[in-house]
Amino acid sequence: MSKISRKLQKLHETAPKIETAVLVTLIRQQQSDQEVEEHLEELAFLAETLGVKTVYRFTQRMEKPDIRTFVGKGKLEEIQAYVEHFKVDMVIFDDDLTPSQMRNLENELKVKIYDRSLLILDIFLQRAQTAQAKTQVELARFQYLLPRLTNMWTHLERQRGGTGTRGGAGEKEIETDKRDIRNKITLLKEKLREIEKQGITQRKGRKGIVRVALVGYTNVGKSTLMNLITKTDILAENKLFATVDSTVRKVVLENIPFLLSDTVGFIRKLPTHLIESFKSTLDEIREADLLVHVVDISHHAFEDHIAVVTQTLREIKAGDKPILLVFNKIDQVQQMPSEEESQHISEHELQETRYVDFKALSEAYEKKNGIKPVFMAAGLGENVEGFREALVAEVKKQHRKIYPHYLEDEVVDWSGKWEESE
Secondary structure: OOHHHHHHHHOOOOOOOOEEEEEEEEEOOOOOHHHHHHHHHHHHHHHHHOOEEEEEEEEEEOOOOEOOOEOOHHHHHHHHHHHHHHOOOEEEEOOOOOHHHHHHHHHHHOOEEEOHHHHHHHHHHHHOOOHHHHHHHHHHHHHHHHHHOOOOHHHHOOOOOOOOOOOOOOHHHHHHHHHHHHHHHHHHHHHHHHHHHHHHHHHHOOOOOEEEEEEEEOOOOHHHHHHHHHOOOOOOOOOOOOOOOOEEEEEEEOOEEEEEEEOOOEOOOOOHHHHHHOHHHHHHHHOOOEEEEEEEOOOOOHHHHHHHHHHHHHHOOOOOOOEEEEEEOHHHOEEOOOHHHHOOOOHHHHHHOOEEOHHHHHHHHHHHHOOOOEEOEOOOOEOHHHHHHHHHHHHHHHHHHHOOOOOHHHOOOHHHHHHHHO
8 A cells, every 4th residue: 555545545535514404394184285394494495594405304204293302103213224334413393392202202212402592592593693683592492302301312412511521421421401591690690680771771761762573484585675775794694594583774864864773584383482582682672663575576485474574563462563575586486477378388497487466466565554565685685676666665654753844845955046146
């Protein structure tokens, strides 16, 4: 063997290993195949956002989960055989697991077990930038982990330098860890209270100015829209929860100043602990005068997404605010052709192309909200002017509530008067 061959043998792979996962979901009686597929696609996108590669998907038709292992015995054996054969790193469930289900599944499958909430919490932990967001996510994660601590060593490795760092495993170590987590929860709550005090002071200083909040399902283009209006460079990626931290910018349009905030995106089955921990961030929505609800019209389930956001707004006591609906990403769909136009389109093309009836949508949502929706493509800058006009019109309505004697007709054109005097 040559010297070069011997040297090559000693080399080790230094690139981080991409973890692999299989996805598991139950199909309820009322669910369609398309709905199940969309939910699995979203779960796979969540896994991808965390840096995990999905290699297979398991489904089982059951009206309610097995109390012990979530899935039935036969399906569990099927998952176990696949995980062992292909050396899969983790199994991700699309629903929340009870502490006992998680413990039993880890004992049976011998790999990391994630449920939907833990997956979302880890993504938030990875993407949080500000001290407030990091504190909020850490608090939510510890509150989630506390009842699930037994056999959860694989998840706790992200919080500390591995297991067994204080001696052998067993009840003593678990009790010590529980006490440590309770202490951390107490400290994080205190830290969050201090941060929230600062936030309340900041928001008090914003009285007398219209506040607008961008809301919507995750990954619909809120940050892209924020960048367009404020001329800033906020992170905007094709990933779920690209924005975790709330961002507030002052904007002046047609001589009217207002504050525009980009908030965390909502998602189906958003973890309860996370909603509770993000109370101060969600106050940006609660205290807003106007909500701009951004919708990804190119997504097949965009109407379901609207329903999720509407329900979440109700849950956080912000469901009664005026809403400007913005249908984004219109470049990725086709407007419904007229009867005359459809005669010249083949049946195959009609079935394959994603058509949306913009007119019917506009009429339906204007009737519902009293505000005409805007159709645009923020990423391409398409119909930005239409959105700007609609936004200014709604901001003016809110501005007049604060300053009822504000008369734009009395604004003097000083440049013209200066020319006359010369």
